[in-house]
Structures are given as C-alpha cells and as structure tokens.
Amino acid sequence: RKEVEQDPGPFNVPEGATVAFNCTYSNSASQSFFWYRQDCRKEPKLLMSVYSSGNEDGRFTAQLNRASQYISLLIRDSKLSDSATYLCVVIPNSGSARQLTFGSGTQLTVLP
Amino acid sequence: DAGVTQSPTHLIKTRGQQVTLRCSPISGHKSVSWYQQVLGQGPQFIFQYYEKEERGRGNFPDRFSARQFPNYSSELNVNALLLGDSALYLCASSLYQSGNTIYFGEGSWLTVV
Numbered sequence: 001r002k003e004v005e006q007d008p009g010p011f012n013v014p015e016g017a018t019v020a021f022n023c024t025y026s027n028s029a030s031q032s033f034f035w036y037r038q039d040c041r042k043e044p045k046l047l048m049s050v051y052s053s054g055n056e057d058g059r060f061t062a063q064l065n066r067a068s069q070y071i072s073l074l075i076r077d078s079k080l081s082d083s084a085t086y087l088c089v090v091i092p093n094s095g096s097a098r099q100l101t102f103g104s105g106t107q108l109t110v111l112p
Numbered sequence: 113d114a115g116v117t118q119s120p121t122h123l124i125k126t127r128g129q130q131v132t133l134r135c136s137p138i139s140g141h142k143s144v145s146w147y148q149q150v151l152g153q154g155p156q157f158i159f160q161y162y163e164k165e166e167r168g169r170g171n172f173p174d175r176f177s178a179r180q181f182p183n184y185s186s187e188l189n190v191n192a193l194l195l196g197d198s199a200l201y202l203c204a205s206s207l208y209q210s211g212n213t214i215y216f217g218e219g220s221w222l223t224v225v
Binding site: 045 | 155213
C-alpha cells in the first residue's frame with residue numbers, strides 16, 4: 001500500500017464548477033499535511049497547509065480527517081488557471097528530517 | 113530575492129555514466145533536500161542535508177550520494193546511471209531542519225539514454 005494515495009484523475013470540469021479531491025494516508029502518526037500545485041513541467045508549489053480544524057483560502061478549502069486518515073481539497077468557482085496537478089503531501093512524523101511524502105497527484109483540467 | 117536555483121536545467125547522459133546536479137538554496141536557508149520525480153508520479157524523497165550533515169535518506173540505492181557545502185549549496189551525484197534514473201530532480205530549501213515552509217527549485221531534467 002502506498003503511503004499517500006490519490007485518485008489520479010483526470011478531472012475535466014467546466015469553468016465555474018466545484019471540484020473536490022481526496023487523499024488518504026497510511027501512517028496514523030503523520031503530523032503535517034499540505035496540498036501542493038504543480039503546473040506542467042514546473043516545480044511543485046505550496047497551495048495550502050491542512051489543519052485539523054479545516055482551513056480556507058479564497059476559493060480553496062482544505063479539510064483533514066485524522067480518524068479516517070484522509071485529506072480533502074475543495075475548489076469552488078473553478079478558473080481556467082486552476083488547471084494543474086494537485087499533489088497531496090504528508091510529513092510522516094515529527095522527527096528530525098523534513099521529509100515530504102507525496103501522492104502521485106490528481107490532474108485537473110478546467111474547460112472553457 | 114533569488115529563489116532556489118538548480119543547474120543544469122536539462123541534460124542527457126548515457127547508461128553507466130555519472131552525473132552531478134547542483135543546487136543553491138534561498139539565501140539564509142540552511143536545509144537542502146533532494147527529490148526525484150519520475151513522469152506521472154509524485155516527487156520521492158532522496159536526501160535532506162542540514163548544517164552540512166545528512167539528516168534523512170530515502171529509499172534509494174548507494175549510487176545516489178549528496179553533500180552540502182559551507183555556503184549551504186548542495187550537490188547530488190548519481191553513479192552508474194540506469195535508464196530508470198531519467199527524471200526531474202528537484203532541490204528544496206528551508207530555513208531550518210524542520211517546521212518551515214519548503215521551497216522548490218525548478219529542477220534538473222535528466223534523460224538517460
């Protein structure tokens with residue numbers, strides 16, 4: 001079983017749609033959670049951290065469910081510029097190394 | 113301010129050769145990590161260096177090695193290249209060993225033929 005699993009998609013949605021991605025992680029001791037965005041042939045960039053209380057940044061909402069070990073990302077009112085691969089990222093524990101464990105990514109295409 | 117810079121951006125090597133990739137972290141950042149991203153997959157952790165010492169190592173063979181210099185820049189070396197080493201190699205820097213945002217460079221695209 002992979003440490004972090006995501007639905008690879010692709011998700012093709014019209015502009016203005018709401019889309020949700022889920023991600024599950026296997027290590028219950030994981031401490032930190034993030035969503036990264038990666039454009040084609042570019043480096044990953046931090047989209048947002050994910051907190052147990054849930055957090056929102058504009059059109060983006062992230063949720064963490066520790067009991068079920070899953071993380072979600074909701075994008076409202078999708079824009080063409082949201083087209084990218086979204087990577088779920090977990091830091092396995094609070095140990096010394098800052099090791100990010102990535103899922104394989106979910107590809108989103110927003111259509112005009 | 114300059115972000116994380118990596119060189120070279122693209123390179124082609126032959127099986128069995130050796131390659132050295134270079135990374136300069138954001139000014140003031142003391143931690144450098146290396147990741148390998150094969151096409152269609154998420155990045156995989158290779159190494160983390162902090163204050164010139166190895167602080168973490170992923171599940172990669174001994175053909176992969178790295179070091180960090182006094183100015184906190186870093187090199188990743190891969191010996192005896194295999195076709196499967198073809199990937200995007202990403203360098204990431206952060207201020208400290210843990211607890212900070214990590215910033216990625218644009219990566220080095222390695223093709224092994």
